[in-house]
Amino acid sequence: MSKLRTLQRAMTKAVDLLNEIGTPCTYTDKATATAVSVNAVIRELSSLELVGDYRQGDLKVELDATKLSAKPLKYDTLDVQGKVYAVMSPSGAERRLGDTVYTYKFVVRGA
Secondary structure (H helix, E strand, O other), rough: OOOHHHHHHHHHHHHHHHHHEEEEEEEEEOOEEEEEEEEEEEEEHHHHHHOOOOOOEEEEEEEEHHHOOOOOOOOOOEEEOOEEEEEEEEEOEEEEEEEEEEEEEEEEOOO
16 A cells, blocks of 8 residues: 555544544634534643733634635634634644645634
8 A cells, every 4th residue: 555545544534533532513614604513623722822812711623624615714713512712823734635634723712
């Protein structure tokens, strides 16, 4: 099996795991008002990550990119168990292999 095929399988398994263990959420694209049900791995930013515009209570999110029609943009929203958060910025490079994006990572802030 080629290295590329092995990497593709590993990325697919990682996304499957994210969807299995993630928290159910609703992601809404502000531009199109399109809402999508997704599972996301969510955690609070650590004290070492609270730099620049980040604040205590901001959350780092990673979700399945294949469920979204476009890259998350500032002020899109994420509804997590009835609490609505706004996308603030990317929190790292998206996980990609070639032209295929597997997950997006970004920071959200509650209202």
